[in-house]
Structure formats: C-alpha cells, structure tokens
Amino acid sequence: MSARRYVAVVGPSSSTAEQDETAERLGGELARRGHVVVCGGGGGVMAAVSRGSAGAGGLVVGLLPGLDRTEGNPHLTVAIPTGLGELRNWLVVRAADVVVAVGGSWGTLSEVALAVRTGVPVVALGFWNLPDEAAAGGPAIRQAPDLDAALAAVDRVLADA
Amino acid sequence: MSARRYVAVVGPSSSTAEQDETAERLGGELARRGHVVVCGGGGGVMAAVSRGSAGAGGLVVGLLPGLDRTEGNPHLTVAIPTGLGELRNWLVVRAADVVVAVGGSWGTLSEVALAVRTGVPVVALGFWNLPDEAAAGGPAIRQAPDLDAALAAVDRVLADA
Amino acid sequence: MSARRYVAVVGPSSSTAEQDETAERLGGELARRGHVVVCGGGGGVMAAVSRGSAGAGGLVVGLLPGLDRTEGNPHLTVAIPTGLGELRNWLVVRAADVVVAVGGSWGTLSEVALAVRTGVPVVALGFWNLPDEAAAGGPAIRQAPDLDAALAAVDRVLADA
Amino acid sequence: MSARRYVAVVGPSSSTAEQDETAERLGGELARRGHVVVCGGGGGVMAAVSRGSAGAGGLVVGLLPGLDRTEGNPHLTVAIPTGLGELRNWLVVRAADVVVAVGGSWGTLSEVALAVRTGVPVVALGFWNLPDEAAAGGPAIRQAPDLDAALAAVDRVLADA
Known part of the structure; x- marks a missing residue:
C-alpha cells in the first residue's frame, strides 16, 4: 500500500453555491496532493468535493447509506453501498486521517x-461555532477562515501524524 | 409486546457527583413510569441511570462497545456486547423513542x-448550549432547567408520539 | 449484573409446525433455567422461541433488522430496532454465550x-449437515438428535464456559 | 460513476499455495476486465487476489476489520479501516455485484x-460442498471446477445483472 493519506470531507447534502464552490476547489487541491478523498457519496458538499477531486485525477471513495450503488454521485471512483443508513457516517470518520467539515448541519x-471523540483531527470551514465548554482544554477543532487556511491546516495535521 | 416506551439516557462516562445524582433520580422516575431505559452500559451517567432504574424495579438495557459482557455496569437487566466501539452509540439512539442527555461531552x-438528524426527540439537562445556527427553524433540542422539567418534557414527547 | 446467561436461538422465519413446537418448548426450558433468550425478533422460529420463553416468565431480547419497533413479534420483553438489515444477525451471535440453531436456512x-468462526459454541437441532471438510479438526457444531439432547448440550457448554 | 462492476473475492487468510496461485490469477483477470476487486484486505487469498489485481493495473478495495490502516495488505489501492471486526465481512458482500469464493473456511x-441469503450471486472455486438441503429449489451457488470456468460464470452473472 502506498503512503497515500485519506481525507474525509463532510458537509450538508443541501448546500449553498458558495459551499459547493469551496468543496470543489478543496477536492481538486486534495487530489493534487495525492490524497484519497472519502465521503458519504451523496449530493451537496459530497458531490462537489467528488467532482473537484475526480476532475484533478484524484481517487474518491463514497460510502453510501443504502444498498444501491447507483445512488452514489457520478464522480466517485469507488462507490461502496453499506446499507447502514446514517451509521455509515461513522465509517467515513473511521476511514480518515483527517476530517474537513465544509458548512454545518446536524x-x-x-x-x-x-x-473529536475518537481522536481524528478536524479542520472546519464555515462550520458552526461550538460552545465554550466544547473548547475547554484547548481547541479540538481547527477553525479555518478560508480555503487556503483549511488546506494549510490539513497539511500541518498530516505532517504531524 | 407491551406498549412500553424506550428512553435512551446519554451522558459522559466521567461525570460529576451532581450529574450522577440527577441521572440516578431520572432512572428511578423512568422506571416508575414503566419505561425501558437504554444506555451504553458503561460508567458515569450510564451507571447512575442504570442504578436508579434497577433500584426502582425497572428494565435497563446496556449496549456495550466491546465484546465482553462483564464490562457492563452491574445494574443492567440486559447487557448486549456489540463489538462496534463508539458506533454502538448510534444503536442506543436508534433504539430510543426519546433521548435524554445529562451533561455534555463530545x-x-x-x-x-x-x-436530531434522524428525528428522535431530545431532552437536554445540563447539556452544552449549541449555537444559534443549530436552532434555526425552531429548537430541535428541548433544554430543561432541572429534572422535573426534563421529566415533564419526556412525558409530553411520549404523549405526542 | 446477575450471572444470567444469554442463549441465542436462530432459525428460519418460514418454519414448519414441528420446528415451531420445538422452538417454543426450547424457549420455555431456557426461561426455567433463568437464561436470557436473544433472537432476531421476527417470525417463525424466532416468534416460537419468544412465545415459549415469555410464557414461562423468561426475558426475551429481539434485535430487529429494521428501524420500526412494532415489527418485532409480540412476545419480546425488549425489542431493539437496529436498522442494520441482515447484519443484525451478527449482533445476535455476538450477544450470545451459546447459539442454538433450530432448523436450517441460508x-x-x-x-x-x-x-464457529468467532468461537461461540453452537448446538444444532435439525440443522443442515455440513460437509466433512467443515468438521476437520473436530466437530465445531454439537448436533443434537432431539430437544432433550440439545438442552443437555447447552447445559454442558454453559457449565464449561 | 463509470459502469465498473465490483467483484468480491473471499477465502481463507490461511491459504494453500494452490489457492494463492488461483486467487492471484483471478485478480489479474478481473483487473483486465475492468472490474473493481473488493476483499477483506488481509492475508492469504485476500492478499493474493490483491497482488494479482494490482499487478494488472486494477483497483482493489480492502475493508479492514480493525481501525489501523497499516494492517491492510500492501497491494490495496484503497484501504478502509472499519473497526467492525468480522462484521466487516458483510460489508464486503454488500459491496459486491458477485462474490467469488476461493477455498473454504468458516x-x-x-x-x-x-x-445467498441476500441475493448476491456466488461463484465457488474449491469451496466446501454444501448439503443437498442447501440446494433445494435449484443451485444457489455456481460451483466452478477451475479458474476458467469461474471466470466464465462471473462473466455470465454480470451480463445477466
């Protein structure tokens, strides 16, 4: 196995045009760094990051909630139907060396x-601001003001790991 | 099957004495209402609610993260080792008609x-205050100032369901 | 937690009258021994063993494939919707100190x-005869000719564990 | 998403030299057909089919039982740690358009x-002979005497699907 790194990109399936543009550019930059993108395989931010990565020749893995492979977005290199419903979100997190959240949703x-609970580093871009109690003991989430800052944070996290 | 209702109680395994006291009283009240308590089967808030429910003759189900049944707390009526690690938390949520959060943790x-994502009602007692964006479209979480208010919220949710 | 033992009973949801009668008697005998019965919570052999156990005052846990608790059979003490589909079968096995198979199906x-793969003892009653290769290195499955022999095998396995 | 097909290859992690040779040739042939190989990502038959597929430029996905990506064999294109233990075997089956079993084990x-239970076609090569009851209603498993026959069976199954 190569030393490829895996970056999970998570975000709402109902996304804004700005979130989509950010996610697509993010996907391209991750592909150019040689990273595998892992996502839930659906629409919105998931489709945008997949399109960006695939467009730059990257490898994109979608872990789908249902049992039907064709429900995945058309940009996935590998589409894995899990039948686990929302539980598949945790497989996305488990598969990642770092998680990037674009936008916020439940x-x-x-x-x-x-x-955060299981020790996977998180970089957030336009994510919700969590309460002060959540940050006790130091920031668990690296909040990035823009895409360049988010990519720099990803680079640092992967260099440290 | 009886018309018993299932209440998941979630909270930190490293809890304060006050959280433990609240969780134990909560367990007793849920048992007296005839509800099944579902939890992660571990320590802290999980052990306290289990003790309270068992002490009042209630039925307590623990869905354990590991494969060893003896890791469950000693108050469980039924201890189910899942081997799913933290993923078992989502089985706790799926098994519930309503979720009560006592205290906050990641x-x-x-x-x-x-x-919230999957439509299971949540009552929170001493939980983190989530950001305003999270409450857009109406409060998804019923914040209760004390145990009596939390129990009243549980009663209302179950009456509506 | 008491020293209760957990016996998984597995078998076809489309069962014969003879399998149902065997499973119902098995449920009653397990309940009288104080064992918790774990099953998939559905019909056929699952419903019969649940009825037998509940009728003798036993505790029966059903781990359901879907997300709807009301799909469980009416004899379950505890019904846990998992949303895992057929994957929930493996939670049934993981939750058991011993597995009893009544009848055969895929x-x-x-x-x-x-x-067998994960080291949980199996007692079989009217199960398929597996090929000789499967038995290389000693019988992994205790084939019982009738209910009394199956119960004796369960007793021995639990005494040894 | 391309119209790539997914072939799960399953078999013992403790395999014979003959099984390894078969699995490696199988992996190469599947890669030349443009199919994605899905496996458990470990040793034995899993490593052999991965080596064969990767050597022919194919895409190989390993769904690992643990949480550590480095436990995967070195030939995987994509290695997904699941933390599900043996339960990950079912994700392998769910991800497949057809399953090929090389050799037998529990x-x-x-x-x-x-x-078979969930309707995924199975081609078997040196697998255990299952009992007659299992074949009632027609053969659920396509037994192939050699690699060429197995590949022909895979081709037919995928053409029909």
Whole structure:
C-alpha cells in the first residue's frame, strides 16, 4: 500500500453555491496532493468535493447509506453501498486521517463530534461555532477562515501524524 | 409486546457527583413510569441511570462497545456486547423513542446530533448550549432547567408520539 | 449484573409446525433455567422461541433488522430496532454465550458459520449437515438428535464456559 | 460513476499455495476486465487476489476489520479501516455485484451464506460442498471446477445483472 493519506470531507447534502464552490476547489487541491478523498457519496458538499477531486485525477471513495450503488454521485471512483443508513457516517470518520467539515448541519455535527471523540483531527470551514465548554482544554477543532487556511491546516495535521 | 416506551439516557462516562445524582433520580422516575431505559452500559451517567432504574424495579438495557459482557455496569437487566466501539452509540439512539442527555461531552454531542438528524426527540439537562445556527427553524433540542422539567418534557414527547 | 446467561436461538422465519413446537418448548426450558433468550425478533422460529420463553416468565431480547419497533413479534420483553438489515444477525451471535440453531436456512447458516468462526459454541437441532471438510479438526457444531439432547448440550457448554 | 462492476473475492487468510496461485490469477483477470476487486484486505487469498489485481493495473478495495490502516495488505489501492471486526465481512458482500469464493473456511462460509441469503450471486472455486438441503429449489451457488470456468460464470452473472 502506498503512503497515500485519506481525507474525509463532510458537509450538508443541501448546500449553498458558495459551499459547493469551496468543496470543489478543496477536492481538486486534495487530489493534487495525492490524497484519497472519502465521503458519504451523496449530493451537496459530497458531490462537489467528488467532482473537484475526480476532475484533478484524484481517487474518491463514497460510502453510501443504502444498498444501491447507483445512488452514489457520478464522480466517485469507488462507490461502496453499506446499507447502514446514517451509521455509515461513522465509517467515513473511521476511514480518515483527517476530517474537513465544509458548512454545518446536524449530520455534519454528529460526524465532527465523533471525530473529536475518537481522536481524528478536524479542520472546519464555515462550520458552526461550538460552545465554550466544547473548547475547554484547548481547541479540538481547527477553525479555518478560508480555503487556503483549511488546506494549510490539513497539511500541518498530516505532517504531524 | 407491551406498549412500553424506550428512553435512551446519554451522558459522559466521567461525570460529576451532581450529574450522577440527577441521572440516578431520572432512572428511578423512568422506571416508575414503566419505561425501558437504554444506555451504553458503561460508567458515569450510564451507571447512575442504570442504578436508579434497577433500584426502582425497572428494565435497563446496556449496549456495550466491546465484546465482553462483564464490562457492563452491574445494574443492567440486559447487557448486549456489540463489538462496534463508539458506533454502538448510534444503536442506543436508534433504539430510543426519546433521548435524554445529562451533561455534555463530545460523545454525548455525537449522539444528540444523530438523534436530531434522524428525528428522535431530545431532552437536554445540563447539556452544552449549541449555537444559534443549530436552532434555526425552531429548537430541535428541548433544554430543561432541572429534572422535573426534563421529566415533564419526556412525558409530553411520549404523549405526542 | 446477575450471572444470567444469554442463549441465542436462530432459525428460519418460514418454519414448519414441528420446528415451531420445538422452538417454543426450547424457549420455555431456557426461561426455567433463568437464561436470557436473544433472537432476531421476527417470525417463525424466532416468534416460537419468544412465545415459549415469555410464557414461562423468561426475558426475551429481539434485535430487529429494521428501524420500526412494532415489527418485532409480540412476545419480546425488549425489542431493539437496529436498522442494520441482515447484519443484525451478527449482533445476535455476538450477544450470545451459546447459539442454538433450530432448523436450517441460508440465514441460519450464516449465523452458525459466524459463531464457529468467532468461537461461540453452537448446538444444532435439525440443522443442515455440513460437509466433512467443515468438521476437520473436530466437530465445531454439537448436533443434537432431539430437544432433550440439545438442552443437555447447552447445559454442558454453559457449565464449561 | 463509470459502469465498473465490483467483484468480491473471499477465502481463507490461511491459504494453500494452490489457492494463492488461483486467487492471484483471478485478480489479474478481473483487473483486465475492468472490474473493481473488493476483499477483506488481509492475508492469504485476500492478499493474493490483491497482488494479482494490482499487478494488472486494477483497483482493489480492502475493508479492514480493525481501525489501523497499516494492517491492510500492501497491494490495496484503497484501504478502509472499519473497526467492525468480522462484521466487516458483510460489508464486503454488500459491496459486491458477485462474490467469488476461493477455498473454504468458516469465515468464507458465513460470507457465502449471507450472499445467498441476500441475493448476491456466488461463484465457488474449491469451496466446501454444501448439503443437498442447501440446494433445494435449484443451485444457489455456481460451483466452478477451475479458474476458467469461474471466470466464465462471473462473466455470465454480470451480463445477466
């Protein structure tokens, strides 16, 4: 196995045009770094990051909630139907060396919280601001103001790991 | 099958004395209402609610993260080793008609977020205050100032369901 | 937690009258021994063993494939919707100190094979005869000619464990 | 998403030299057909089919039982740690358009049985002979005497699907 790194990108399936543009550019940058992108394989942010990565020749893995492979977005290199429903979100987190959250939603929050709980680094871009109690003992989530800052944070996390 | 209702109680395994006291009283009240308590089967808030429910003659189910039944707390009526690690938290949520969060932690947050995401009502007691964005479209989490208010919220949710 | 033992009973959901009668008597005998019965919570052999156990005052846990608790058979003490589909069969096996197979089917075979693979003892009653290769190195499955022999095998396995 | 087909290859992690040679040639032939190979990512038959596929430029996905990506064999294109233990075998089956079993073992049997149970076609090469009851209603498993016959069976199954 190569030393490829795996970056999970999580975010709402109902996304804004700005989130989609960010996610697509993110996918391209991750592909150019040689990283595998892992996502839930659906629409919104998931489809945008897949399109960006695939467009730059990257490898994109979608872990789908249902049992039907054709429900995956058309940009996935590998589409794995799991039949686990929302539980598949945790497989996405488990598969990742670092998680990048683009935008906020309850589903995204559950993935981010699991990542923090299980020690997977999280970089957030336009994610919800979590309460002060959540940050006691130091920031568990690296909040990035823009895409360049998010990519720099990903690079640092992967260099440290 | 009887018309018993299932209440998941989630909270930190490293809990304060006050959280433990609240969880134990909560367990007793849920048992007196005839509800099945579902939890992760471990220590802290999980052990306290189990002790309270068992002490009042209630039925307590623990869905354990590991494969060893003896890792469950000693108050469980039924202890189910799942071998799923933290993923078992989502089985706790799926098994519930309503989720009560006592105290806050990243693990608890992941369970609460999944519950909101999948439409399971959540009552929170001493849980983190989530950001305003999370409450857009109406409060997804019923914040209760004390145990009596939490029990009243549980009663209302179960009456509506 | 008491020293209660957990016996998984697996078998076809489309069962014969003879299999149902055997499973119901088995449920009653397990309940009288104080054992918790774990099953998939559905019909056929699952419903029969649940009825037998509940009728003798036993505790029966059903781990359901879907997300709807009301799909469980009416004899379950505890009904846990998992949303895992057929994957829930493996939670049934993981939750057991011993597995009893009543009758044969492909679903039952997958559970029996997993139990052998993961070291959970199996007692079989009217199960398929597996090929000689499967028995190389000693019988992994205790074939019982009738209910009394099956119960004696369960007793021995639990005494040894 | 391309119209790539997914072939799960299952078999013992403790394999014979003959099984390894068969699995490696199988992996190469599947890669030349443009199919994605899905496996458990470990040793024995899993490593051999991965080596064969990777050597022919194919895409190989390993769904690992543990949480550590480095436990995967070195030939995987994509290595997904699941933390599900033996339960990950069912994800392998769910991800497949057809399952090929090379050799027999209890773990392999559990995967084959699940595939039959859930309607995924199975081609068997040196697998255990299952009892006559299992074949009632027609052969659920396509037994192939050699690699060429197995590949022809895979081609037919995928053409029909």
